Amino acid sequence: MFTISNRTALLGLGALLALSLALRLYRLDTYAIYFDEKSTLLISQGVCLEGFNQKDVFAKPYFTPAEFWKPKTVHDFIEANIRGDIGNSPAYYAVLKVWLNLFGLSDASLRMPSVIFSVLIVALIFVFVRRHFRFLGEQRVNTLALTSAAIAAVEPFFVAYSHIARNYSMTFFLTLLATHLFLLILERITDCRPVAWLYVAYGITFVASVLSHYLTVTVFLCHGLYALLYLRNARAWVALGATAVIGLGLVSLWFIFGGGKYTFFTLNYQANFYRNIALTNPYNSGFGTILPATIPNIAVRAVPIFTDLFMPTNGLAGVLAGLRNSLLALGLGTVATVIIHLYRPVTKPPVWVYGAVTLVLLTGVLIYTVLPLRLLVLSVSVPFVYLIGWYITTHVGGRQQRPVVLLLLLAFVPTLFLLFMAWRSGHTFGITQRYSGFSFPYVCMLVAMGLHQLTQLRWWFAAPITAVLLIQAVHLLTLLGDIYADRAPKYTYFAEPRIANPYWSSAQQIKKLYAPGDTVLYPNKTRIIHSEKMDRTYSPVSLLDAQLVNVYLPKDAQYVQHIDANERDRIILKKGDTGQKIVIFDFKGRTYRYGE
Incomplete structure (x- = not known):
């Protein structure tokens, strides 16, 4: 061995x-x-x-x-x-x-x-x-x-x-x-x-x-x-x-x-702000869907948080929305798990056992009405959880179980705390994976236990589970591809890929083309003030475009710059000798102002 x-x-x-x-x-x-x-x-x-x-x-x-x-x-x-x-x-x-x-x-x-x-x-x-x-x-x-x-x-x-x-x-x-x-x-x-x-x-x-x-x-x-x-x-x-x-x-x-010192004020303000959106305009506020923090709404938002924690269940929140199909998948997974539990110690089980798990899992594929492969993965999540439990009970006992208890606490408590805070705040805006992402390292360890125990199963049980996990691996590879392509919204926040940094490229163009006497003009974009105390500054127009371009300009440069009242979307270099206007970059409204 x-x-x-x-x-x-x-x-x-x-x-x-x-x-x-x-x-x-x-x-x-x-x-x-x-x-x-x-x-x-x-x-x-x-x-x-x-x-x-x-x-x-x-x-x-x-x-x-x-x-x-x-x-x-x-x-x-x-x-x-x-x-x-x-x-x-x-x-x-x-x-x-x-x-x-x-x-x-x-x-x-x-x-x-x-x-x-x-x-x-x-x-x-x-x-x-x-x-x-x-x-x-x-x-x-x-x-x-x-x-x-x-x-x-x-x-x-x-x-x-x-x-x-x-x-x-x-x-x-x-x-x-x-x-x-x-x-x-x-x-x-x-x-x-x-x-x-x-x-x-x-x-x-x-x-x-x-x-x-x-x-x-x-x-x-x-x-x-x-x-x-x-x-x-x-x-x-x-x-x-x-x-x-x-x-x-x-x-x-x-x-x-x-x-x-302003944190608690701001958190209280945000709680009221998002609660008001949840009660008055939950779908079209420009901040995404924000729902009142009822138990059903919190539960719906919690499902993808928990499923995406575990690689074997990543992306299965969508199929769980179909109650009949998901219950069927979980039921078949439970049947397969019972068969595994009853016959895994048996070296020579009855002949029907050799193909039982495969048959049970494939039965679902024939009768699921939508996304059969994703529901097949969901059905295997039940025996996989069983494998994690089997690993723990087999290899960890007495005082040695304590680290596993800590793993379980750390895997679930951060998300449960997040859900509790959402309930207290009255809105679902903060229920997002990154705020409880501290759990991921410990979940990696639990998943590793399940994979290890999979290798201890008889081949007639391990083979169908492994095959389904390979299907899930294809999903994960596709997800990584979408992340690299900037089209995985739950991770990159964008369904359409962004372009390269326009502020950096604009700064390079200005450094290349600027001559004494020229003026750089920035767009005059009206600001949206949400909080008078935190958002209000002396300026009624947004300065962010000008700030971000200047970050990439030389720190000792004497380029003359101006916020142009007649511009809304373009950064322009106005030549001092001819008055010619060279468009450095056009933001096209919000198109290239990511996330604003």
Whole structure:
């Protein structure tokens, strides 16, 4: 029997990291930054969206890149964070600021920290499994660690968010690191070994996580629930309590003196704003479909969140909408699972058993009225869940079950918390995968358990399940292709591919064509003010187009620029010697203003 040694496992990890990096670098800067990424770029430079801290630049009829790029202070950074991201994610913006100072402001550079953290997630999953499931033995833990890392390497969610210049990849990594440190602390407590440095590391990771994204608190909520279940050491409770208090104290400084001081006001405003949309104009508000947070509406929105968490069920939310077909698929899957459970220990079962699972699964294909292959995948989800349970009950017992309990908490509690917050807020706007994406690393481990146990089934049971999982693999490959082609809305937010960054290309054209005496004209686009306190600046027109072009212009340039009252969509270079107007770029309304 082929065995995986530690050396082989490390070589396998190296190959997986190379694959992960390749998948995440591919087409990284093909498509332009969308609205949230525009916020990321400006905030990282201490620039407020729409010029709140640049009144002296844009209040004048004419301005230059040198004026736009005047030195920014810590207060500018905080103000930009408040107005661009409700005071969220200062840790991420600080990391990004340092990175961009070193490597420039290109789209690839802007997204590269997300790539790096996403690859680090794959590595840390491997380390996590090897460390906390080592009771499985060398062969089995190496297999589980490599399989978990392989799933993370190709997980569409991770690949997609590595292409987005936002905090998510960083928060997923930090929360996984925090869980790793938390389990190390509990392990050292059990072994009565000193753990002071681990408490410090855990506290720092807690602070960095929360200041990377506020919803990371759901992960630490899971840690607390786990401690309530299993921690019976008074001194450890005191130490963890002190770590939490100090960590919260450091985080509170941001809420008292930094950008976080407006967070609760903004969250309350947004809750009222989206609740009003849900009650008055749920379908045509321009913010997507926002429904009142009734139990049925929340349940409908929760289905794709849970199904897309697991690679074997990714994309099955659509078929679950057809109640008759989905119940039939789940029923047939249950029948197949019962047959597997009853006859898997039998070396020579009755002849009918050899083809029973295949026959049961194919029966559904003949009678499903829509999407038979997708419903076939749904039916196999039942025996796959059974395989995960079989792995746990077979290989994990007694105290060793505790890490699995934590995996289950972390797989489901973040999403359940998100649903609870939606119910409290009265609208469904915030029910989206990225806000509970902290669960994905742990789900990768659970799926790996199911795949491992699949190899332990008799071939007559394993073959039909494997065949259906290969059908699902085709779906996942297609999904990755759609992500790379910028037409996977649930991951890229766009059904139609974007073009390359028009702000960068406009800046290159201006640098090439500008001569002394010329004037760059920017469109005069009326702003939509949603919040008088947060959105209102001195300017009634949008300055964002001018801001984003100036980001890519030389910091000492003296190009004369102007917001043109007669333009709505075009950036124009007006030649000073002839008065000729050269169109640098035409936004065509909202067509190329992504996400605005």
